[in-house]
């Protein structure tokens with residue numbers, strides 16, 4: 001049986017809005033208030049952050065704080081790789097979504113011979129590169145780094161040499177690039193996509209299961225379609241950005257978007273996917289309690305997802 005190891009990563013340097021570093025603590029507060037012993041029961045490892053960098057001037061405008069992001073990627077790999085190699089299950093709670101690039105790197109580097117599949121549950125496609133980003137915020141780039149996708153066809157920026165060198169370093173981290181193939185990526189709930197990202201989705205026909213499809217076909221059917229999409233992969237990672245859920249539920253996240261999944265849909269789908277033992281790792285990101293107008297609701301919903309993940313993984 002694989003043990004669950006909680007990975008605590010409160011890095012927020014790649015978000016555009018401050019406060020996702022508090023997501024982890026907000027989830028812990030939710031656990032205390034709901035008498036849930038998740039944070040007592042399981043071993044946790046802590047990823048040291050670089051959050052002091054938010055005070056400094058930005059040099060790399062098309063990949064803000066990329067030096068810090070490289071450090072975080074490396075620390076995540078160092079932290080998670082041994083957990084995965086031991087056969088344990090990393091349950092990662094992160095601040096901003098850039099860290100998922102480090103998580104995918106860790107999974108690939110732990111099993112270099114195996115084909116990695118990713119289910120990306122998010123309002124956004126996170127497919128930007130320094131060449132296409134409108135904001136320079138690197139929480140919009142983790143998938144491009146894993147896919148090693150510069151998307152030069154859609155280039156709108158001219159990043160400085162330092163940015164290019166550091167971006168290349170990030171893509172090649174650990175000596176394997178790409179870490180993920182476009183045909184092994186599935187989106188769920190993506191609905192706020194910029195033109196350069198849409199071009200990638202179209203170019204490679206990356207599936208995206210929307211709210212409408214979930215409502216029409218049901219969670220079981222969508223889960224089986226996702227398994228069909230990922231049938232040739234051997235190890236799978238689920239990345240759950242809480243902004244995949246509808247902003248009417250809670251705005252406690254950096255970039256909330258309308259017409260998202262219900263909490264029930266998100267959790268049911270995650271549970272269904274986790275029944276497959278190929279799923280080796282789960283991550284929840286982007287809880288920002290400073291933006292929550294409903295007390296600590298987003299963190300409470302994230303906690304609910306975490307508890308369900310634990311139940312399924314322990315039962316399989």
Ligand SMILES: [Mn+2]
Pocket residue numbers: 097122123124126139241
């Ligand atoms: Mn995201």
